[in-house]
Amino acid sequence: MFDRFTTPEDLFSYKLGLALSMERDILANLAVLQEAAQREELKTLLAEHAVETQQQIENLEAAFGLLGEEVQAHECLVTKAMAKEVTGTLRKTDASLADAVVLSAALETEHHEAAVYEFLITNADARGAQGVKALLEANLAQEDVARERITTMARRIAHEGVAVPVEGTSxxxxxxxxxxxxxxxxxxxxxxxxxxxxxxxxxxxxxxxxxxxxxxxxxxxxxxxxxxxxxxxxxxxxxxxxxxxxxxxxxxxxxxxxxxxxxxxxxxxx
Incomplete structure (x- = not known):
């Protein structure tokens, strides 16, 4: 659809499609992280954020409707690379240390999402698309809370001790x-x-x-x-x-x- 961007609107729509693909990739990756996590509290956090991510996908699809455009996702190479990296790292990590890998991947993802939404919100506001801006701000607010929860847990287990006893410990x-x-x-x-x-x-x-x-x-x-x-x-x-x-x-x-x-x-x- 976009071989070349010639207007700010074209670029915004493309970035909106990237965000949609990003959230779909993240939803799939959250299931992988939840399976790898050892602590029940971490599994719960990831499951709750998966519910939020599904809502964020729906918000992005609704944003296209408010713009009068067809919903179109564009491949997000960043989230695909992140997913590949974390699965590779988990394969090389003892299960007792998996939570550190999971939290690191989740935190990196949250920072990327925040940057994406901040750009989109700025440009939605500039073009006067207030309904779209409100949907994007709702997504960013959820990401901010998730990032804080992940950071708090990562900090706590880093001081308490990352490793947990698991069956089949090396x-x-x-x-x-x-x-x-x-x-x-x-x-x-x-x-x-x-x-x-x-x-x-x-x-x-x-x-x-x-x-x-x-x-x-x-x-x-x-x-x-x-x-x-x-x-x-x-x-x-x-x-x-x-x-x-x-x-x-x-x-x-x-x-x-x-x-x-x-x-x-x-x-x-x-």
């Missing part, structure tokens, strides 16, 4: 979790057993310095409070029989040095 993720648990437990056990042979006061000081629960009468170490992470000392290393997680014992000289230092501090205080 071996690397499982190994990392196992290593974290075993290092804490191994370090506590090793330090507790080494310090048990020292004097009561010196041993307790060394344990406290190492961040390990102090042993009570009966020889058992007090369990750390719920949520406490026991940090292994710098000279503790990690290995396993199958390549994962065992804490090595501390060097005897280094441990004795700590005990002596602790006793010296205690004597100085008294």
């Amino acid at each position: 071996g690397g993720v499982k190994a990392a979790v196992a290593a974290g648990v075993a290092v804490a437990a191994g370090a506590a056990a090793v330090i507790g057993s080494r310090v048990a042979g020292s004097s009561e006061s010196g041993g307790h000081a060394a344990e406290a310095e190492a961040g390990v629960p102090i042993a009570h009468a009966g020889g058992a170490a007090a369990a750390p409070a719920s949520g406490t992470v026991v940090t292994p000392p710098a000279d503790t290393t990690v290995t396993t029989d199958d390549g994962l997680v065992v804490a090595e014992e501390l060097n005897d000289d280094a441990l004795q040095e700590r005990i002596v230092e602790s006793e010296a501090r205690e004597n100085a205080e008294h």
Whole structure:
């Protein structure tokens, strides 16, 4: 229809057709993003925006009617490229991290949509098409709200931790979790057993310095409070029989040095 644009009206109608194709592409892509999303709240957000997007498509079709023109969509290469990029990225991303990819794609899309509507609104106003302008402004208002919701969620999960546990999590993720648990437990056990042979006061000081629960009468170490992470000392290393997680014992000289230092501090205080 438009081999060459010779009037502002021609250009506006072409851009309106691009916007229509854009929203149709986005509606299809929202289904892909919703399927890939792991958090239920993110799936809900995308589903709600899909309903809004359908309304936006109807608004754009109505805008053509107000202009007295036939509804005609024009291929939007931008949204097609965005859809291709996100599907490719999702294929290379562990499912536990998919929400970060989904939110990034959704946010990029919202910014593009806002730019498209801002241009159309400016030009609809300039040509005196107030009914068309009102429809476009309604679409932009929905995009602004969606962009804010996506930004808020993206910011929150970035600070809380993007990854979520999913069935079939990669071996690397499982190994990392196992290593974290075993290092804490191994370090506590090793330090507790080494310090048990020292004097009561010196041993307790060394344990406290190492961040390990102090042993009570009966020889058992007090369990750390719920949520406490026991940090292994710098000279503790990690290995396993199958390549994962065992804490090595501390060097005897280094441990004795700590005990002596602790006793010296205690004597100085008294």
